[in-house]
Amino acid sequence: MIAHTDYLWFNTKKRQEFIRITDEVRAVVKTSRVRDGIALVSAMHITAGVYVNDWESGLIEDFQVWLEKLAPAGLPYKHHQTGEDNADAHLKRTIMGHQVIVPITKSDLDLGPWEQIFYAEFDGQRRKRVIVKVMGIE
Amino acid sequence: MIAHTDYLWFNTKKRQEFIRITDEVRAVVKTSRVRDGIALVSAMHITAGVYVNDWESGLIEDFQVWLEKLAPAGLPYKHHQTGEDNADAHLKRTIMGHQVIVPITKSDLDLGPWEQIFYAEFDGQRRKRVIVKVMGIE
Amino acid sequence: MIAHTDYLWFNTKKRQEFIRITDEVRAVVKTSRVRDGIALVSAMHITAGVYVNDWESGLIEDFQVWLEKLAPAGLPYKHHQTGEDNADAHLKRTIMGHQVIVPITKSDLDLGPWEQIFYAEFDGQRRKRVIVKVMGIE
Numbered sequence: 001m002i003a004h005t006d007y008l009w010f011n012t013k014k015r016q017e018f019i020r021i022t023d024e025v026r027a028v029v030k031t032s033r034v035r036d037g038i039a040l041v042s043a044m045h046i047t048a049g050v051y052v053n054d055w056e057s058g059l060i061e062d063f064q065v066w067l068e069k070l071a072p073a074g075l076p077y078k079h080h081q082t083g084e085d086n087a088d089a090h091l092k093r094t095i096m097g098h099q100v101i102v103p104i105t106k107s108d109l110d111l112g113p114w115e116q117i118f119y120a121e122f123d124g125q126r127r128k129r130v131i132v133k134v135m136g137i138e
Numbered sequence: 139m140i141a142h143t144d145y146l147w148f149n150t151k152k153r154q155e156f157i158r159i160t161d162e163v164r165a166v167v168k169t170s171r172v173r174d175g176i177a178l179v180s181a182m183h184i185t186a187g188v189y190v191n192d193w194e195s196g197l198i199e200d201f202q203v204w205l206e207k208l209a210p211a212g213l214p215y216k217h218h219q220t221g222e223d224n225a226d227a228h229l230k231r232t233i234m235g236h237q238v239i240v241p242i243t244k245s246d247l248d249l250g251p252w253e254q255i256f257y258a259e260f261d262g263q264r265r266k267r268v269i270v271k272v273m274g275i276e
Numbered sequence: 277m278i279a280h281t282d283y284l285w286f287n288t289k290k291r292q293e294f295i296r297i298t299d300e301v302r303a304v305v306k307t308s309r310v311r312d313g314i315a316l317v318s319a320m321h322i323t324a325g326v327y328v329n330d331w332e333s334g335l336i337e338d339f340q341v342w343l344e345k346l347a348p349a350g351l352p353y354k355h356h357q358t359g360e361d362n363a364d365a366h367l368k369r370t371i372m373g374h375q376v377i378v379p380i381t382k383s384d385l386d387l388g389p390w391e392q393i394f395y396a397e398f399d400g401q402r403r404k405r406v407i408v409k410v411m412g413i414e
Contacts, residue, residue, distance in 0.1 A: 001139045001277045003312035003413050005381055036141035038178060038271060040314060040377050044388030046329050052236060053184045053228055058216035062225050063232075070208065070346065078334035087338050090329055094339075098328060099377060101178050101237060103271040105143055110269060112182030131386060133314060133379040135412070136273070137141055139277045174279035176316060176409060190374060191322045191366055196354030200363050201370075208346065239316050239375060241409040243281055248407060250320030274411070275279050 004032035004134040010048075012124030018060050019119045021050075021130070025102060026109050028132045035107045037136015042099035044131055047089035047123035049096035055116040067092045089122035096120050104136055142170035142272040148186075150262030156198050157257045159188075159268070163240060164247050166270045173245045175274015180237035182269055185227035185261035187234035193254040205230045227260035234258050242274055280308035280410040286324075288400030294336050295395045297326075297406070301378060302385050304408040311383045313412015318375035320407055323365035323399035325372035331392040343368045365398035372396050380412055 006028045008021060021041070029039055043050050053059070070091075077087030100117060103110040119130060144166045146159060159179070167177055181188050191197070208229075215225030238255060241248040257268060282304045284297060297317070305315055319326050329335070346367075353363030376393060379386040395406060 001413055005312070005379070005386070036143070037273060040379055042377070042379065044391060046388070046390050051232065053232065054217075056217060056220060058219055059225060059228055061216045063229070066209065066229055071342065078337045079330075079332060081334055082332060087335060090335055091339070091342055094327065094329065094372065096232065097235065097373065101180070101239065101377065103143070103178055103180065103269050105271075110143070110271070112184070112267065114184050115182060129388065131379050133381075133386070135313060137139055174281070175411060189370065191370065192355075194355060194358060196357055197363060197366055199354045201367070204347065204367055234370065235373065239318070239377065241281070241316055241318060241407050243409075248281070248409070250322070250405065252322050253320060275277055 002032060002034050002136060002138055006132045008130040009127060010119060010121060011127045012121045015124050017121045017124055020055055020116055021119050022117045025117050025132055029104055029109060029134055032134035033138055034104055034134050034136035035138055037104045039102045039104060040133040041102060041117060042131050045128040047086050047093055048128055049093035049098050049120040050100055050130060051096045051118050051120060052100050052115050054114055067095060070095060086123040092122045140170055140172050140274060140276055144270045146268040147265060148257060149265045150259045153262050155259045155262055158193055158254055159257050160255045163255050163270055167242055167247060167272055170272035171276055172242055172272050172274035173276055175242045177240045177242060178237060178271040179240060179255060180269050183266040185224050185231055186266055187231040187236050187258040188238055188268060189234045189256050189258060190238050190253050192252055205233060208233060224261040230260045278308060278310050278412060278414055282408045284406040285403060286395060286397060287403045288397045291400050293397045293400055296331055296392055297395050298393045301393050301408055305380055305385060305410055308410035309414055310380055310410050310412035311414055313380045315378045315380060316409040317378060317393060318407050321404040323362050323369055324404055325369040325374050325396040326376055326406060327372045327394050327396060328376050328391050330390055343371060346371060362399040368398045
């Protein structure tokens with residue numbers, strides 16, 4: 001069994017940004033030489049998420065508008081008494097999910113026709129990591 | 139280590155349908171001959187989900203009413219400018235989740251007393267797939 | 277490959293309670309002797325969740341207030357016609373998620389600086405289990 005680990009780094013220009021990372025995950029899987037297995041892709045910071053959905057800019061805007069409605073910024077959150085101002089980012093990432101498991105078959109990501117992997121940043125403008133842990137057989 | 143892959147196919151009669159798939163997942167695990175490990179069960183289409191919860195028709199209706207409230211159909215979503223009309227299905231599946239990992243112990247699904255695995259279709263009436271990737275030791 | 281299984285038991289005093297379980301999960305990983313791999317941490321009851329986020333009491337209160345807004349108790353849920361009164365607990369756990377996969381690197385949990393694992397109970401005051409399934413190489 002192979003276990004291979006890599007980390008993707010992000011430092012977004014905007015506070016909130018959605019970034020497609022399918023190709024970066026695929027590259028880690030190729031390097032791992034796993035033929036059959038899984039890749040865990042997981043945000044290591046608690047105001048960011050990782051999710052699988054459509055690569056369509058309109059839908060990405062819909063997600064952002066929707067998240068603002070379900071988990072608005074600017075409310076008097078208790079968390080802000082610590083000096084933080086990002087409680088909404090913790091909630092938004094909870095809705096999107098913070099990790100996905102991508103199946104690997106025949107040495108490639110086994111994704112459906114429209115599945116793309118995204119990093120969702122909700123409190124960016126600083127360096128953050130995503131772990132990619134690949135496990136399987138050669 | 140064993141890695142075994144199968145695909146479950148769905149073509150629902152209604153646009154939205156929740157289908158119990160515990161038995162289908164269990165059958166794949168039996169075929170894999172994995173005694174101790176995990177099964178990834180993951181929707182390969184981005185307007186469908188996979189989740190674990192109760193097999194009780196009232197609760198399933200509650201889920202559907204609740205999702206319609208949190209992610210309504212019929213809003214002027216940006217995604218619909220592409221000709222699509224299913225943005226709400228992308229959002230609903232995000233709340234439910236698109237994949238679960240089922241633990242396998244003693245050659246069977248290691249589920250709690252009420253845990254059942256469901257496929258949640260939000261834009262059906264066409265052929266769609268779920269991947270079941272089983273990994274573990276014999 | 278190693279596959280190691282353990283179960284964490286909970287019996288909360290209050291109906292709703294969030295409990296940090298990072299140390300308990302780490303202890304299971306140490307016992308497993310897995311050096312490189314993953315740990316699945318998954319609630320076995322369908323009114324409880326497992327999630328990763330901040331260990332900060334204000335934010336935990338924010339989560340609870342927020343969940344009550346998105347999935348209120350006391351509505352005339354269909355599920356309650358069975359005699360149950362916990363439909364909201366099923367919905368709340370769906371938002372938080374019922375499982376996480378924790379990567380293991382160099383024989384320890386490979387977590388970011390603020391990542392903590394939590395058990396989220398939404399219908400407690402009775403015995404419930406979480407499975408920890410560790411897989412990987414020694």
